[in-house]
Amino acid sequence: MANVTALTDPAPDWLNKGDQAWQLTAGTLVALQSIPGLAILYAGFVKKKWAINSAFMVFYAFSATLVCWVIWAYKMAFGEQWGSFPLLGTPGPVLTMEQNLAQATLPAAGITTNYNLSTMIYFQFVFAAITVIILGGSLLGRINLLAWMAFVPLWITFSYTVGAFSLWGGGFLSQMGVLDYSGGYVIHLSSGTAGFTAAYWLGPRLKRDRDSFYPNNVLLMLVGAGILWVCWNGFNGGDPYAASPDAGVAVLNTNICTAMSLLVWTTLDFVFFKKPSVIGAVQGEITGLVAITPAAGFVTGWGAIIIGACSGSIPWISMNVLGRMEWMKKVDDVMGVVHTHMVAGFLGGFLTGIFATIDGCAAFGLKNPGGAIEGNGKQVWLQIVGALFIIGLNLFMTSLICVFIKFVLRIPLRLNEQKLMVGDDAVHGEEAYALFFEGERSHISLHATGYDSGHIIDTHHLGNHHESGQSSPPTPGASKKS
Structure with a gap:
């Protein structure tokens, strides 16, 4: 806990102003990915009648997550271990001046940073917020807003914090040696699995909407996608918790992989559909961003290119081949989150087990023998084990939360048919244009x-x-x- 000097000295000995500035900047970039990034991407992708509701879901989730985060959830993800098994931190508030001015530490992980706890709390919050916001992309166009308002704090508390502590907070997956540089598992595999699961419990949109659901503003969607891409520099570049050389490597690799993924996806669209789809290019961009996230600072530039080629092709197959099969169509995943985040997140984590380098792990502060290219084939299996845990966690917890909201809180998960016909005006009394x-x-x-x-x-x-x-x-x- 902070001493008197830490509370009164504006520049304590442990403070590195460069690290402090970069971490606050990185956190702000990640916040921009949610508001306005995903808010306007979702608003542009859906029918006009759902533009306001889709954007508002993002703003609500961002706000609700922050309140939960500072009162109890941050410590559940990054605090002292709760109980004898390293699965979760002890819940509690982080709101006093003594706490906030103190040097940031992750006690269970044994990590100490060169900036104060408030900076760490905010940085980790924006990751939690974007995770549940990505999940919400599966549920657009029919979820009852009251159900969403209950879902967000429950899911952050009982699902997100478990995954975050297990991999980043010093939990059992990090102790096993599972690698997740910046959230390929904690954020993307988690949100993709949970989004698909929640969409199953929610049921589909109206048939007329599902059969004809053209984006109302593709240019607006591109603006959101552009914000998402550029601000990913903070997403991956901030996770060394310092303005370090590895942060620069992570930023460069992020952009290399994303560019490669977009080009491969666009090429496949052109070859098989004879037209380069703009919306397809956005999907390829997102899968590239997702797939490089668990590997960002661990791999070389060549590794980033290979991961980008895979993320531009394998999720493309998943979306355009598997996604068209009848058994996949039974779950109405509006934004295709199961493909762009679950499949791409699993893929990125698996490829991290192959292409992680010893030097990259060391630059990140890990004593890890790297992946299969360094002769450590065991890392591939560790990555699979980590992925299976995150998938299982989110299948179970998301289902439990949906059942709890529907049968215990007695809040309908879906809007009624009349409101589904109308859209924004029925829910908010407003229209987008x-x-x-x-x-x-x-x-x-x-x-x-x-x-x-x-x-x-x-x-x-x-x-x-x-x-x-x-x-x-x-x-x-x-x-x-x-």
């Missing part, structure tokens, strides 16, 4: 009184238009008057 008349909402609205040929007639808004002297929006089947 002012495309009707002089900015009024469309005739499909919360205030509907009934259905007519599959459409909702908004008598409330019709009355408003009459009162203001404007012409009424056409009712279904009515002829348009000049």
Whole structure:
């Protein structure tokens, strides 16, 4: 715990201002990946009627995770070991000035940094937040907002913290020697598995939405994807916990792998579908970012290129071949998180077991004999064991949480059919784009009184238009008057 000097000295002996500045910058870059990165990527990908709800899910998850994080969850992931088995930290708050000004340590992992605990808390928080936000990409377009509000704190508490402590906080997987540089398992394998599992319990979107679900704004989606890519420099570059040479290696490898993955995915789209899909390129970008994450500072540049080639092809096969099979279609994973995060995360962790170098591990501060290319074939099996634990954890905990919300809290997981037909206006009373008349909402609205040929007639808004002297929006089947 902090002493008097640490509380009063603005530059204690243990503080390295370069490390402090970089860690705060890296954390802020990761925060930008969620808000606005994934918020606008999701908003651009979905139908117009779900743009606001999809973005708001991101903002809610970001906020709720932070409150849980500082009151109990941070210590569960990075605090003193709780109990005799190294699976979880002891819950508790991290809100006092004495705690926050003290030098940051991860006691169970035996790690001490050159900056204060507040910086570490914030940096680890943004990773927790983006994990549940990625998971939410599987559930867009039909989840009940109240169910999402309950799901986020429960999942962060009972699933994320276990994986984080096990691999990063000094738990049993890190003691076994499983490698996860920056979250290929803790974040991506976890969110991909949990997202697919939660989508199973939630059920699919309306059939009409699932059959016709074109992105409402591809350019907006590209902006979100661009933010995601560039800000990944903080995602992987911040995990040495220092402005170290290994941080630079991680940043370079991240961009090499991502570029290679995007090019391979685009090439496969062109070869098999005769057109280079922009949305496909975004998927290839994401799989590259995910696959390099567990390996970022452990591998050479050549290793990053090979991982990128694999992440641009194997998840492509998973999405475009396996994803089209009837048994896979039964689970409505809107953003394809099972392919872009679960498959790519497992792939990246497995390839880390092959291409990790002794020098890369040493630069990260690990006494690890590297992967199979260094003659340590055992590392491949360790990576598989780590992956299986994370998959099993998230299958079980996510299912348990969904059942708890539905049958114990008695909160419906899905919105009712009328709200599913309407979208944002039914859930939030707002619409994303002012495309009707002089900015009024469309005739499909919360205030509907009934259905007519599959459409909702908004008598409330019709009355408003009459009162203001404007012409009424056409009712279904009515002829348009000049």
